[in-house]
Amino acid sequence: MTDASAALAPSGYADGFARAKLPPLDEWPELRFDLPELQYPPRLNCVAELLDSATARGWDERSALVGARERLSYAQLRARVDRIAHVLRQDLKLATGSRVLLRGANCPMMAACILAVIKAGCIAVPTMPLLRARELGTIAERARVDAVLCAAALRAEIDAMAPGGLPMLLFDAPDAPDSLERRMAAFDAPFAAPDTAADDVCLISFTSGTTGVPKGTMHFHRDLLAICDCFPRHTLRAHIDDVFIGTPPLAFTFGLGGLLLFPLRVGASAVLIEKLTPETLLGAIQERRATVCFTAPTFYRQMAQLAPRFDLTSLTRSVSAGEALPVATREAWKFATGLEMIDGIGATEMLHIFISAAGDEVRPGATGKPVPGYVACILDEDGRPVGPGVIGRLAVKGPTGCRYLDDPRQRNYVHDGWNITGDAYEMDADGYFYYRSRLDDMIISAGYNIAGAEVEEVLLHHPAVAECGVVGRVDEERGQVVEAHVVLKPGVAPSGETALALQEFVKAQIAPYKYPRVVRFREQLPRTETGKLQRFKLRMDAV
Template sequence: MQSSIPAEYLPDEADGPDYVHAVPEVHYPERINVAEELVDRHVREGRGDNVAIRFEDRTTTYAELQESIDRMGNALLDLGVEPGDRVVIRFPNRPEAVVSCLAAQKIGAVALPSMKLLRAAELEHIVNNAEATTVVVYDDLLGEIENALPSLETVEEVVVADRNGVDHDHHDYDALLDAASSDLDAHETERDDLALMLYTSGTTGEPKGAIHTHRNLLASADSYARYCLEPTEEDVFGGNPPLPFAYGYGDLVTFPLRFGASTSLVEDATPGDLLEAIDVHGITVLCSIPTAFNQILSKHPDGPKEYDISSLRVGMSAGEPLTPTTYESFREAYDIEILDGIGTTEMLHIFISHRHDEEIDPSATGFPVPGYECKIVDPETGEECDRGEAGLLAVRGPTGIEYWNRPQKQTSAVRDNWSYPGDIFVQREDGRFEYKSRNDDLIISSGYNIPGPEVEAVIEELDAVDEVAVVGSPDEQRGAIVKAFVVATESASPGDDLIEEIQNHVKETLAPYKYPREVEFVQELPRTETGKIRRIELRKRERKAA
């Protein structure tokens, strides 16, 4: 057990998930360090000259990355960071973020990446809850840390990467690295020592700390990435998920570095920036969210002609359901399949997906990732449902749900050692799992169960609709009615005619009781920093109005 982690902050065995290691690649020795596996191993085995990071017009080899990690690790040790200490790392998608996370892990500390848009009050909750001792921060993001500092109870040191000339009186990132030794042996971490803490993006309330071990991180790459993507040293992973997003951390850190491949980092990427990175960095595996894929299509209709996209071989999508409309449109324009996946911050990465070389049905998420088991259970009885029947998804595999110091949440999220991410699925006769909704997004109207995302996918088929979110709005007679918040395209005319078109299209496609009885046109939808629609805000607004 890492010395500075209070045992009572971790779930006990009875409340934790039952880890299953069903594929041979996820069997690891008792002592293993994720940073050593992701970087040092490649240098030791002769891949030191492989490019690890592509950023702007610069490249960083594995040997160069190892030296930076070792210097940063020694700098953290010199500042008093001990095994088990939580280190907050606050950057956009830049190389310094990768260096800092891996350096913390190499010395046995716990990396805690922080979303860059968080304000002081949110940072105060997260940092104090994690009892972090050190903050490493990009100078452009320092302001909110300084605003929070008087209320941060455990932070002793702040390290600032000076890149924009922001005035401060904290430790200088570059000076610390220059002064530190480049010789560092990895701490002898055990495979079940904590390596990473990620706080949920808060679509359903206050952020919670999800904890992941050295073994969990490696297993996410040795299950999903290895089997569904089959990466090689020639691959370049790129995209715009932020690194503090579990999906982004896997896509842009763990996966490429596990296989000696490259990661393409783009700071604050716009759709145009992503297309340019595909062209310049030669991205082969494009990782993003449905919103971004749609933005690429809408904002750059001639993207395939304006940029060299020939390097692309596969796409990945998570964070929100990928609709068949988006899947087909992107495949037609960019000639690649997009693998939709379901994963959560708590589970670390994707556990249901198609594989890149199998027949993809865009109306389903896919099959359990090799190494994972999934079942659908009745939310009331806990009994396994028949195929074709909707229920709560239960999962077990080499990763699972473990919360930091949230015993009540832990007992509700793990039952009989199966993890319950909170999603409603149907398992079809062919074995594929079809997403219906988050449990919170299920609308109960006149006794009917209506999955909001199912209605959204149908409304999105209309050319006049750019984006849509569907929630339940309180209603005295029905309990709730289906309400759609719609962002119309620039060429559309929001009004009664379009409302009627939307309602009729849903009635003609789904059971008539699922149609939106109310439609409200909005300029934009509320989203988290990771791009997920904050339906909780829309539901709260409707309850307040009622």
């Protein structure tokens, strides 16, 4: 195997953990930088490029981030990011290359913390607000986290996390004696980003695999700029007067790009509001005069029914990703708003959207064509490209690609230089790609990726459960819902009360969105002669 570090520029990091945990170079996908805008310098800090360059472009007084309680101009955002970076490097004494776990809902302060970690020369490890201590502990251990920045309202799961004892600063707690805000007040000088390589890791984003063991995807400084210079530039056609809004958490790469990086790249503004519902999102679009919306099909389905009650004349583009977009949802949204949905497929491994279409290029039923900067094809079971009309494995190459954190599953995702996304697709004669299904057992519900095996593991810890199998059940509203097939232990009666107890048990152990919305009691589970669970039979029962 070829050592990855041999082909990389000299790292600017004092802590070499990330470089050492990259997969071997011969297991990497082929990277392509075919567009002029993808030619980045070898020494690069992506946040310095996004924020420090704003002054030179005359954007200082423009709105950058708008929250429920505050508005930050580009100058104010840069000053806040610099203060947090000083705290990380001077107060917490973090070395460059250190990993910082971030926990918070969508708000300007959470965004500033993510940017500050990266500008400080550290590595951001954002986590979703709904994750529990058990899940957070696994992430912290896998990434060898050195410190935590956490919203005060979400500290309980961090306090319960194992292993504990990490340095932690709370934000959105200005009156707390040792809050991040109080530490920040001691610094007002600009922060000069340290020397970092364009291919130094700046982000580790975790995604759940089919086994339920989280996979850390490692992304470079140049990767965060590359996603800004592909989809939003060529397909979305983002511009300086845009106002971005949406629901995906900043801890998701879908949200990190669409609600933070993309607007900053073009001098636009982003509205960051936590706990949005379809109705409050529509209200925020009306109030903030948003022009670009990012959310999942589930939200668009619900918003289409409510849209006539709101003034959505400011909205010019709506982006759907996270799960397959049903044609009925596309049609309902267009009927309600007049807008043609911009569908897209991305992956945490690829960082953001790589197949999409907008405007006159949209073909209902199709996800779209490869975004400029990317190429894609369909592979058969032997890894050979196939022509139009054949369903096979979606494969993609571009300026970003899969690099798992010290994980043998790297060899499953990358084949002969291609990133294999785990989706079954079909391509037509015009080069449009059509989603058909997932290749693995991942359940995609309302835009969330849920590993059935992880839910099974939790259920098996309940004293009433003897066996269980978890699959996705087709659902018109959410795309899929989690369905648990449960064999109870002797003496336990199958009932609505038992099902509710199992659901509440799962909610208490892992993120609540992963709980089984359907519980079916069975006398036995279908298994092979060797004892392997036949999930395909459960899925047949779940249709």
